[in-house]
Amino acid sequence: MNNVDHYTYRVTWSAEDSEFVGLVAEFPSLSWLAAVQVDALLGIRNLTADVVADLESSGERVPTPLADRTYSGEFKLRIPPELHRALAIEAAEEKVSLNRLVSSRLSR
Numbered sequence: 399m400n401n402v403d404h405y406t407y408r409v410t411w412s413a414e415d416s417e418f419v420g421l422v423a424e425f426p427s428l429s430w431l432a433a434v435q436v437d438a439l440l441g442i443r444n445l446t447a448d449v450v451a452d453l454e455s456s457g458e459r460v461p462t463p464l465a466d467r468t469y470s471g472e473f474k475l476r477i478p479p480e481l482h483r484a485l486a487i488e489a490a491e492e493k494v495s496l497n498r499l500v501s502s503r504l505s506r
Contacts, residue, residue: 404463
């Protein structure tokens, strides 16, 4: 059973709707509109709880919250050879590994 409070929620202003919209990363098709930020958050949280309960009761797969997943710290990235060369040169000039250089850039 998933704890719906572990999901990744966000509230942002929707100029199109002239209201706040509550979103949840693990369920990209869900949203909740409200005039007040807190109501948008509560609305999307409660909607998510209802959806999770429906999925569980029907035996369907419930997404694991991003916060509860484990990550290896590795991913593969394809880049053009010219960029690879330029980054390798920059890393050598800075006397750091290519991995450290790219990690530093991604953390900005």
